[in-house]
Amino acid sequence: MVKTSNRLATEALNEIWQMTGCDATALDNINLSGEDPVLSSIFRVGTAASATIGAASLAAAEIWRLRTGNHQDVSLDCRDAAIAFCSEHYTRIVDQPRTKFWSPISGYYKTNDNRWIQLHCQFPHHRAGVLAVLNCADNPKAVQEAVAKWNGLDLEKRCREELLCVALIRSPEEWAVHPQAEALSELPVIEIFKIGESPPMPLPSDVSRPLSGIKVLDLTKVIAGPVCGRTLASHGAQVMRIGASHLPLLESLVIDTGLGKRSAFLDLRSDSGVKRLKELACEADVFVQGYRPGSIARRGFGPEELANIKPGIVYVTLSAYSHKGPWADWRGFDSLTQSASGIVYEGMMAAGTQKPHPLPCQALDHGTGYLAALGAMVALKRRVEEGGSWMVRVSLAQTGQWINKLGRVDGLSVVNPEEKDIADLLEIHPSPWGDISHVKSPEVMSETVPFWETGPVHVGTHNASWV
Numbered sequence: 001m002v003k004t005s006n007r008l009a010t011e012a013l014n015e016i017w018q019m020t021g022c023d024a025t026a027l028d029n030i031n032l033s034g035e036d037p038v039l040s041s042i043f044r045v046g047t048a049a050s051a052t053i054g055a056a057s058l059a060a061a062e063i064w065r066l067r068t069g070n071h072q073d074v075s076l077d078c079r080d081a082a083i084a085f086c087s088e089h090y091t092r093i094v095d096q097p098r099t100k101f102w103s104p105i106s107g108y109y110k111t112n113d114n115r116w117i118q119l120h121c122q123f124p125h126h127r128a129g130v131l132a133v134l135n136c137a138d139n140p141k142a143v144q145e146a147v148a149k150w151n152g153l154d155l156e157k158r159c160r161e162e163l164l165c166v167a168l169i170r171s172p173e174e175w176a177v178h179p180q181a182e183a184l185s186e187l188p189v190i191e192i193f194k195i196g197e198s199p200p201m202p203l204p205s206d207v208s209r210p211l212s213g214i215k216v217l218d219l220t221k222v223i224a225g226p227v228c229g230r231t232l233a234s235h236g237a238q239v240m241r242i243g244a245s246h247l248p249l250l251e252s253l254v255i256d257t258g259l260g261k262r263s264a265f266l267d268l269r270s271d272s273g274v275k276r277l278k279e280l281a282c283e284a285d286v287f288v289q290g291y292r293p294g295s296i297a298r299r300g301f302g303p304e305e306l307a308n309i310k311p312g313i314v315y316v317t318l319s320a321y322s323h324k325g326p327w328a329d330w331r332g333f334d335s336l337t338q339s340a341s342g343i344v345y346e347g348m349m350a351a352g353t354q355k356p357h358p359l360p361c362q363a364l365d366h367g368t369g370y371l372a373a374l375g376a377m378v379a380l381k382r383r384v385e386e387g388g389s390w391m392v393r394v395s396l397a398q399t400g401q402w403i404n405k406l407g408r409v410d411g412l413s414v415v416n417p418e419e420k421d422i423a424d425l426l427e428i429h430p431s432p433w434g435d436i437s438h439v440k441s442p443e444v445m446s447e448t449v450p451f452w453e454t455g456p457v458h459v460g461t462h463n464a465s466w467v
Contacts, residue, residue: 013030020190020192029058030058030074034046038078038082042408042409045403046078046081049367052367052370055374063235063380064448080443081442091439093435093436099251103122104139107140111151112148113151118335164331171345172345172346173342175341184397184398184401188398192382194391201383209448211380214237215466216238220318221243222250222365223253223365225372226253227373228373232376241264259452261457262461262467264462265459286316287306288318289316289318290318292319303317319395320396321337321395321397322395334365343403367399425440431455
């Protein structure tokens with residue numbers, strides 16, 4: 001078992017490790033310390049961070065052992081892990097004010113039937129769509145007046161008919177009997193399974209770092225998927241983020257999650273873009289995608305298609321509400337999943353504010369990202385040992401369900417750390433925006449220190465080609 005002073009994080013890590021089917025003796029090499037509460041919440045965010053980041057770090061150590069025969073020790077403190085879950089809160093361009101993350105009209109609004117609904121309007125097309133449904137001006141006061149004319153369920157349904165990103169705030173009891181919650185109850189927090197046969201494939205000959213020589217295609221945005229790619233890059237993988245000039249992004253998140261990555265544009269609406277991505281996939285080891293379930297497959301990049309294009313591929317897919325249930329194809333983000341699944345409601349009741357009270361960070365996003373990285377590394381190890389193409393499947397809702405089961409802590413009185421309180425966890429990287437101050441990798445590894453070789457770059461900086 002893990003030798004640690006953090007019993008709950010130990011148990012959570014052991015559970016995750018068991019789900020992956022990895023050798024339990026590896027758990028002797030990791031030590032988790034510290035405990036919740038680190039952040040202001042009744043939920044065990046630090047415990048979730050310790051378990052997911054710890055599991056991903058241990059997987060990197062296991063790949064290192066596979067490559068070199070050398071064991072190494074991994075240690076992780078709960079405080080450091082929790083701060084890593086808040087990385088976008090602390091990342092900034094040195095000597096400049098931090099960029100505001102939320103759109104002015106994103107937020108929680110009271111409906112006609114005295115319910116709360118969350119509108120997620122971070123991207124221009126989502127904001128325009130919500131304003132069209134509400135038929136109101138682009139300011140919070142006008143939005144509230146318009147929302148107040150709707151019953152909550154009706155507005156949620158209408159917005160989702162328009163493929164917009166909203167969620168009615170549900171109580172835990174209301175969520176428990178929802179068909180989507182029932183579908184989720186059958187799922188583990190991570191799934192790793194074989195999707196095709198191919199001979200065992202050795203890792204590249206470069207043994208300078210755990211993932212040296214591993215090529216990763218990152219077709220994700222916002223937080224969860226990009227955290228997966230950022231984590232793989234911290235252990236030495238060559239990660240290429242593929243986007244397109246017509247797709248909107250949040251620059252502050254590009255800066256935070258772009259560490260260690262190359263960035264290229266391909267327009268998958270064109271035959272040439274599809275052709276080039278297939279060529280890149282033929283040389284890739286890992287393909288990470290966070291599009292709505294089914295959408296990337298319609299372009300010819302579903303798991304079975306990728307396994308045919310590149311036998312031995314590791315296909316990682318992230319979604320909002322999982323691949324099962326009536327919400328499987330719905331768009332969603334961390335905060336919306338919190339709202340829909342009872343997390344925000346329970347926080348509100350505990351705080352006694354009668355106003356929505358979400359988690360202090362995007363814990364579902366970060367946890368899902370680290371779990372995705374864990375799955376990718378476990379699948380790479382299996383590819384060496386038994387061959388095959390592999391699929392890793394995670395979702396924000398599965399992660400939220402798992403965090404919910406970790407229990408509660410008396411943490412509402414905790415003051416969330418300011419930048420000055422975590423100076424020991426920050427480092428500087430040069431970038432096209434200027435020097436970037438960001439949260440460093442929180443885990444300590446005795447032989448292979450996680451780090452990013454480069455800072456973030458503007459999207460589309462590089463050619464769509466491997467180095």
